[in-house]
Amino acid sequence: GAVVSQHPSRVICKSGTSVKIECRSLDFQATTMFWYRQFPKQSLMLMATSNEGSKATYEQGVEKDKFLINHASLTLSTLTVTSAHPEDSSFYICSATSGVNSPLHFGNGTRLTVT
Amino acid sequence: QKEVEQNSGPLSVPEGAIASLNCTYSDRGSQSFFWYRQYSGKSPELIMSIYSNGDKEDGRFTAQLNKASQYVSLLIRDSQPSDSATYLCAARVSGGYNKLIFGAGTRLAVHP
Numbered sequence: 001g002a003v004v005s006q007h008p009s010r011v012i013c014k015s016g017t018s019v020k021i022e023c024r025s026l027d028f029q030a031t032t033m034f035w036y037r038q039f040p041k042q043s044l045m046l047m048a049t050s051n052e053g054s055k056a057t058y059e060q061g062v063e064k065d066k067f068l069i070n071h072a073s074l075t076l077s078t079l080t081v082t083s084a085h086p087e088d089s090s091f092y093i094c095s096a097t098s099g100v101n102s103p104l105h106f107g108n109g110t111r112l113t114v115t
Numbered sequence: 116q117k118e119v120e121q122n123s124g125p126l127s128v129p130e131g132a133i134a135s136l137n138c139t140y141s142d143r144g145s146q147s148f149f150w151y152r153q154y155s156g157k158s159p160e161l162i163m164s165i166y167s168n169g170d171k172e173d174g175r176f177t178a179q180l181n182k183a184s185q186y187v188s189l190l191i192r193d194s195q196p197s198d199s200a201t202y203l204c205a206a207r208v209s210g211g212y213n214k215l216i217f218g219a220g221t222r223l224a225v226h227p
Contacts, residue, residue: 006158032213043219044159044203093158097213101166103149104205104215109158 004096005109021079022112023094029074030096038091050077086105117142121218130227134191135204144209150189151203195226
């Protein structure tokens with residue numbers, strides 16, 4: 001149980017284009033989803049917290065107009081990297097939880113390369 | 116600033132030995148704690164969760180929690196080379212949020 005599906009697993013795009021990443025909880029309702037970014041050999045960096053039906057809460061230093069998050073249902077959240085630049089190349093990982101006493105379950109991550 | 120601290124390692128242990136991973140947290144109101152394993156290039160996977168003081172065992176893994184000392188640990192018995200990974204400690208932020216604060220991770224290397 002507690003499976004989180006994330007896709008695409010890998011994407012290469014040109015600078016200036018936008019990329020959408022999907023995150024789905026397959027067998028539970030995710031009250032909250034989180035988006036993380038991880039650079040090589042560094043720890044997870046929380047980008048934003050997303051609750052179904054409400055606006056995402058972004059961490060300090062994360063541009064909300066660049067990283068658009070939509071949490072349309074209890075099983076789906078999307079992250080759109082708009083006008084991507086090479087410095088946005090990273091490993092993006094979503095996670096989901098069903099409640100305050102439940103652990104986070106992670107998707108398999110999306111490796112984004114912007115050329 | 117709420118933080119979770121871990122020794123970055125690497126922690127090197129021989130195959131079959133016990134690996135001991137430690138973590139401290141600053142948010143005294145945290146009630147939920149988690150250990151995740153992350154292989155290079157992969158996303159974290161949940162190993163253990165612990166909510167009460169004391170020990171919690173699951174197979175070769177034992178999590179220990181001491182809220183008074185704000186300390187969480189993970190013991191891995193009979194370590195295997197396949198256990199070589201980065202282990203992330205996480206504490207749930209108090210105050211009604213679902214957010215987890217992660218430590219930077221401890222890299223474990225189990226050598227044959």
